Amino acid sequence: MDKIEIAGIVNLFDFEKLAVSKMTNMAYEYVASGAADEFTVRWNRQALDAIKLNPTVLVDVSQIDTSTSLLGLDLPHPILIAPTAYHKIMHPEGELATARGAGAAEAVYVVSSFTTTSLEEIAKVATEPLWLQLYVRDDRSFTKDLVQEAEYQGCMALCVTVDTPVAGARNRQQRVNFALPNGVHTPHMHDAFALTKSLTWKDIEWLKSFAKIPVLVKGILNPDDAEKAVETGVSGIVVSNHSGRNLDTVPATIEALPRIAEKVNKRIPILMDGGIRRGTDVLKAIALGANAVLVGKPICFGLACGGAEGVTKVLGILRNEFELAMALTGKATIAEIDSSVIWK
Numbered sequence: 001m002d003k004i005e006i007a008g009i010v011n012l013f014d015f016e017k018l019a020v021s022k023m024t025n026m027a028y029e030y031v032a033s034g035a036a037d038e039f040t041v042r043w044n045r046q047a048l049d050a051i052k053l054n055p056t057v058l059v060d061v062s063q064i065d066t067s068t069s070l071l072g073l074d075l076p077h078p079i080l081i082a083p084t085a086y087h088k089i090m091h092p093e094g095e096l097a098t099a100r101g102a103g104a105a106e107a108v109y110v111v112s113s114f115t116t117t118s119l120e121e122i123a124k125v126a127t128e129p130l131w132l133q134l135y136v137r138d139d140r141s142f143t144k145d146l147v148q149e150a151e152y153q154g155c156m157a158l159c160v161t162v163d164t165p166v167a168g169a170r171n172r173q174q175r176v177n178f179a180l181p182n183g184v185h186t187p188h189m190h191d192a193f194a195l196t197k198s199l200t201w202k203d204i205e206w207l208k209s210f211a212k213i214p215v216l217v218k219g220i221l222n223p224d225d226a227e228k229a230v231e232t233g234v235s236g237i238v239v240s241n242h243s244g245r246n247l248d249t250v251p252a253t254i255e256a257l258p259r260i261a262e263k264v265n266k267r268i269p270i271l272m273d274g275g276i277r278r279g280t281d282v283l284k285a286i287a288l289g290a291n292a293v294l295v296g297k298p299i300c301f302g303l304a305c306g307g308a309e310g311v312t313k314v315l316g317i318l319r320n321e322f323e324l325a326m327a328l329t330g331k332a333t334i335a336e337i338d339s340s341v342i343w344k
């Protein structure tokens with residue numbers, strides 16, 4: 001039954017439609033919802049849709065090359081799996097299925113601190129690089145231990161999430177009384193409410209002082225913060241509004257991206273997430289200054305619809321659409337994608 005339904009899926013939006021019937025209402029509401037009135041959730045998509053493309057014709061696109069390098073990694077394509085919590089509420093195989101799906105799709109998987117499977121188990125099945133998304137806790141020694149465990153398990157980078165000193169006003173989660181079902185645990189976090197509210201740039205320096213792997217900060221929207229990130233010596237930033245789950249009415253990430261890219265001026269890599277659903281969205285993000293993008297919700301829905309196979313299919317469709325978008329705009333390599341591809 002699953003297989004037949006998955007086979008009928010042709011784009012990332014289809015996954016959400018199918019996932020509604022596959023997930024518990026509580027899990028669906030957790031994944032699909034944003035904060036407050038969900039303006040930012042909608043703006044992420046609307047802003048991408050509103051950007052028009054400016055194709056160049058009569059370019060040899062017989063060889064499309066989506067490969068890129070990022071923080072010392074050679075990636076066959078610039079699409080990463082964004083960190084999302086609690087995969088066992090979406091599919092019984094949880095993060096193991098996500099890691100297997102990422103492996104088959106040749107994608108970096110950024111594991112959430114709120115993984116419901118241990119890093120050790122995930123690392124055993126992963127065949128592509130894992131990064132760890134880090135939520136810093138009040139207990140800094142707990143955080144240090146987690147970083148060292150991530151390094152021990154072979155994680156290749158840390159994404160420190162900096163846009164969540166508190167979670168947003170998540171009304172839809174409140175309405176369903178969101179809670180983890182019995183038997184689902186977060187082995188590296190224990191308590192969702194022990195996140196620290198006192199995180200500052202000093203803590204980023206502290207993390208950098210002992211981390212043996214690159215440290216990125218995730219959740220930058222303000223160009224001045226991007227400048228501070230560069231000054232602090234982080235290895236990269238993730239332009240993100242947490243998919244509109246924290247502060248509602250912040251701008252779409254694709255709107256914030258060009259100013260941040262201008263400020264950063266290629267000194268460090270820029271990743272971006274928020275509403276990436278089409279190959280043309282990947283192209284637009286790269287054209288406006290991103291080195292790579294991440295996808296969050298579609299991975300959750302793919303996981304819910306078809307486990308590892310669903311995750312692979314989400315990434316495969318997006319990668320294929322990106323190749324089509326490159327060919328149809330006359331860009332054969334990532335390096336050629338610049339703002340000339342945007343209709344002004």
Ligand SMILES: Cc1cc2nc3c(=O)[nH]c(=O)nc-3n(C[C@H](O)[C@H](O)[C@H](O)COP(=O)(O)O)c2cc1C
Nearest residue numbers: 031082083084085112161243273274275295296297
């Ligand atoms: C269900 C869900 C759980 C998430 N959990 C985390 C998390 O644990 N840590 C984190 O840094 N970001 C988390 N995020 C944010 C994502 O990493 C990412 O920024 C966002 O989902 C990307 O936008 P998209 O879902 O529109 O692709 C979560 C997002 C969703 C949808």
Ligand SMILES: O=C(O)C(=O)c1ccccc1
Nearest residue numbers: 085114164167192242245
């Ligand atoms: O749901 C989220 O977006 C998220 O980042 C989070 C925050 C606290 C606990 C688990 C996930």
